[in-house]
Amino acid sequence: MYPGLPQRDYIDPAVFTLEQARIFRRLWIFAGLRTLLAEPDSFLTRTIGGVPVLVQNLEGRIKAFRNQCPHRQAPLQTEAYGSRTLVCGYHGWRFDAEGRVRSIPGEDRLYHYPAAERERLCLDEFAVECIGNLVFVNLDPAPLPIEEQFSDELRASLAAISGHFGTQAIHARMPSAYNWKLNFENVLDFNHVPFVHPRSFRPLMAKGAANDPRVPADEPPVTAAHLRELSYASETPLQIQPWPWHAQVARFGDADVYYNHFLYPNVNFISVGGYVFLVQQFDPVAPDRTDVHFTLCTARATQRIPALPAILRDHLRSEKQVLDEDRAILEAMQRGLHADGPVARHGAYEVQLRRVALVYRRLMEAPA
The missing domain is CATH 2.102.10.10 (Rieske [2Fe-2S] iron-sulphur domain)
Known part of the structure; x- marks a missing residue:
């Protein structure tokens, strides 16, 4: 079992002010x-x-x-x-x-x-x-040198996939009533998908993908972590419905997968099969307020696509549905937080949350 952060870290204005200085104005x-x-x-x-x-x-x-x-x-x-x-x-x-x-x-x-x-x-x-x-x-x-925050491997992956961005993008801002850390922790937690997104996202996952995940039971406990470890990439097989416009863009890769990049402190960058790219950013506004920013684009067009604005809007609508499902849970969690409440009890599969907590505490305790 890995203990989470104290509930006070999600509700205290003094903690929020310190986060702005020690995390968002330093990373x-x-x-x-x-x-x-x-x-x-x-x-x-x-x-x-x-x-x-x-x-x-x-x-x-x-x-x-x-x-x-x-x-x-x-x-x-x-x-x-x-x-x-x-x-x-x-x-x-x-x-x-x-x-x-x-x-x-x-x-x-x-x-x-x-x-x-x-x-x-x-x-x-x-x-x-x-x-x-x-x-x-x-x-x-x-x-700090950017390689201290993002590994060489991750930066190479980001450069390769973002090289396929198209020139048109659509943006949205969704004010949300929860602490920014809850959203980053949520995207790291693959185990919530079957329960929170049973009809929106779960059906898109290829048969067998994350349906019966297993984590080793004998891994040594995590007692230390480096900032670089908090940002990484993953891939999950995905069932992608073919559309005519897919043949009109320079797709990244050739695999039907869900590309996922977690960028500490507050970004989840994803791609659906190398056709569509979405940056989700969780901008802190107050201890219990986060502006979730979406920036969405398709792969670079190889010919004119008259329907591109509609394509972008449709994909944004789908992504917002998933966010709304997460938001309902996270806002309910935030409403229940209180200073003397117990800490979370993370299991083995949530080891990345343990690393996040360790680095977060170190950043917050760094000299002014």
Whole structure:
């Protein structure tokens, strides 16, 4: 038996505040798809660890900045996705690709900044790493090497599969009334599928797949874990219904499987047979509030597919049904949590939850 985290870690505002600082502002966090940043000045905005973040294609480079003008902290870009030059809409300040002020309307008449102060008027820049078509941002001034968080094998897998992304994507945000950790723990738990998704997802699993799972009874207990161990890939045989459009895309691989990538701390990246790709991200909003973000695309089209918008909407609807089933359970769990409640009693098959708990505690106890 492996003990879980204390219930207090899922409900305490002080714990939530510390998570934002020790986890989300120190680790590499998924920001978006590089395919959506292919054109000059294309951008996306996110909130990471409570910080507004802008990721933008500037002169062919993917850059990340705090999405606040240094003048009065107005957002530089106000939409979630778009294409626009790097200019503040409040007072017209313009910035170059390095985040330096390029021009200030009426500067000589109105501002009179000393030269040294003028030089410091620049955007706060954050580290960016692209793994294939997946863009990650790290807010730490001295970010840990990304290979400390994601293994070489996993990064190679992510680069290969995301290289098949199409250029059109559909997005959705689902506000949910539970702690973000519950959702990441849930996607790691394959054993809930037959009970929570008996009609939506379970029937798609190939005969014998996860129907009678077995785990060794004599594995040594897990007493330590590395951050890299929390993120990994898996494959499950799947029954995939053929559609005419499947022949019109550059499919990843040739196997009818469910590709699953777990990316700590808050992403589950999946693919249905290499035809459809979905990034699920569990963004913390409050101790008992999570915004679940979906970004879904198909494999790259090899010819024009007029029905592509409808295809994306249909797949998003199916994925949302599965999420709604999970959400009903997780929200009920969250409502029952209380500070003096007992910890979870994980069995042998939940050993990955044990690793998550061990690393989580270490991250939370790291020096400020």
